[in-house]
Amino acid sequence: MSGLTQAKRVVVKVGSALVAGPDGPDRAWLAAFAADLARLNARGQQVLVVSSGAVALGRRRLSISRKALTLPEKQACAAAGQSALMRAWEEALEPHGLAAAQVLLTRDDTEVRRRWLNAHATLSTLLALGCIPVINENDTVVTEEIRYGDNDRLAARVAQMIGADVLVLLSDIDGLYTADPRHDPDARHLPRVSHLTPEIEAMAGGANARAGVGTGGLATKIAAARIAQGAGCATVITLGRRPSPLAAIEDGETATVIEPSVSVTAAYKAWIAGSLAPSGAVVVDAGAARALSTGKSLLAAGVRAVEGRFGKGDAVRVVDEAGLEIGRGLARYDAADAEKICGLKSDAIEAVLGFTSGPLIHADDLALTPTRAPA
Ligand code: GLU
Numbered sequence: 001m002s003g004l005t006q007a008k009r010v011v012v013k014v015g016s017a018l019v020a021g022p023d024g025p026d027r028a029w030l031a032a033f034a035a036d037l038a039r040l041n042a043r044g045q046q047v048l049v050v051s052s053g054a055v056a057l058g059r060r061r062l063s064i065s066r067k068a069l070t071l072p073e074k075q076a077c078a079a080a081g082q083s084a085l086m087r088a089w090e091e092a093l094e095p096h097g098l099a100a101a102q103v104l105l106t107r108d109d110t111e112v113r114r115r116w117l118n119a120h121a122t123l124s125t126l127l128a129l130g131c132i133p134v135i136n137e138n139d140t141v142v143t144e145e146i147r148y149g150d151n152d153r154l155a156a157r158v159a160q161m162i163g164a165d166v167l168v169l170l171s172d173i174d175g176l177y178t179a180d181p182r183h184d185p186d187a188r189h190l191p192r193v194s195h196l197t198p199e200i201e202a203m204a205g206g207a208n209a210r211a212g213v214g215t216g217g218l219a220t221k222i223a224a225a226r227i228a229q230g231a232g233c234a235t236v237i238t239l240g241r242r243p244s245p246l247a248a249i250e251d252g253e254t255a256t257v258i259e260p261s262v263s264v265t266a267a268y269k270a271w272i273a274g275s276l277a278p279s280g281a282v283v284v285d286a287g288a289a290r291a292l293s294t295g296k297s298l299l300a301a302g303v304r305a306v307e308g309r310f311g312k313g314d315a316v317r318v319v320d321e322a323g324l325e326i327g328r329g330l331a332r333y334d335a336a337d338a339e340k341i342c343g344l345k346s347d348a349i350e351a352v353l354g355f356t357s358g359p360l361i362h363a364d365d366l367a368l369t370p371t372r373a374p375a
Contacts, residue, residue: 002236002249002257007165009127010040013050013155013224014170018240020056025088031095032243037132038096040246046127048162050135050155051089057081071144078139089134101131104138107146110157113276117313123162156224160231163264167228168249169221170240175256176218179203194259196222196229225258232264265364273328273367276315280308280335282360289320292327292368297359300341300349310335318361329366332357 004010014033019026040047055074058081059065069077082104089100103126109119126133137147137154148154152169159167179187180203193200204218225235238255242248249255262270284292288302298318310316312334318326331338333353338360341349349356 009046009164011048011159011164012168016052016056019053030092034092036244036246048133052151054078054081057084099131100134103135150220152220152224156227159233167235174239174254229261232260232267269367278317279310279314281317297363298361303342306339327368329361
């Protein structure tokens with residue numbers, strides 16, 4: 001079971017070799033794949049596509065046949081090819097009444113909190129509007145130091161950001177094996193993997209050595225699967241070169257499912273607790289501290305004081321009146337507004353601020369320190 005049929009959010013990574021044929025975009029494959037995506041969309045599932053192919057299409061458009069490109073040439077090809085790539089996606093999705101929406105990301109968009117919030121809000125809005133985000137790295141402007149470098153990892157970061165349940169990596173190999181199947185007749189296919197062992201890594205290293213159209217290989221797919229595992233997202237690796245690769249996964253065709261190591265919620269809370277530097281603190285009274293420990297949200301009424309400067313969406317420490325940390329959470333108001341509504345009942349907030357964003361910290365965005373968490 002890949003979990004694809006039940007998934008609410010799915011990220012599918014499509015490599016250059018699938019979308020870029022020898023004479024331009026592979027329209028036949030894209031048309032068939034768009035039908036596959038439309039099927040999931042019609043079932044109410046939200047799908048995001050991470051599509052490579054800009055450099056491959058751009059190099060054809062600009063008639064550069066040399067194999068090795070300099071970085072500026074690669075960036076020029078990405079610029080020329082990205083528009084061709086999007087046109088091909090639009091043409092493929094339009095007959096199904098689906099709008100493609102181009103999103104070009106750089107690594108900062110998934111690693112710097114403010115940019116993360118912005119990218120997250122845009123992607124969530126696109127999904128709510130029923131669009132298919134078609135995402136690529138913004139190759140034209142990124143420098144070597146700030147690139148993801150390959151779309152497998154970019155896809156995993158997107159899956160993490162958007163809380164996807166399944167990440168599908170469409171590949172030229174139908175999954176992971178105990179050894180490189182092209183050289184070892186005893187290589188066994190692995191349908192399900194819960195631990196990415198050193199043996200699996202070693203096999204992927206070998207398979208990655210050969211040159212291809214894209215930048216990825218099995219090694220980057222495993223790196224992506226590792227990111228997804230920690231984000232509570234399952235990864236499916238299967239052959240992309242067939243008309244309906246997603247239907248093939250659901251029909252039980254050969255694929256490898258790499259299981260998540262934690263739940264999406266646990267991963268999100270661990271990220272709030274561990275990865276974000278808190279920009280301030282809220283001091284809560286004993287009643288609020290008790291309510292939080294039973295899984296409730298933090299209401300302004302239970303807040304005694306606000307410390308530091310933080311913006312809406314920033315991580316803050318939640319401390320009790322003795323100064324002990326109870327947890328960390330994402331504030332729904334900035335520090336100045338939080339100060340104004342401190343101690344107020346929820347129905348009095350709007351009169352003071354002119355708006356309300358609900359609780360100061362929603363329970364979903366609050367990671368309690370382990371000793372305080374409900375059993
Ligand atoms: N972003 C690159 C492109 O669109 C591809 C990177 C990759 O395939 O991993 O051409």
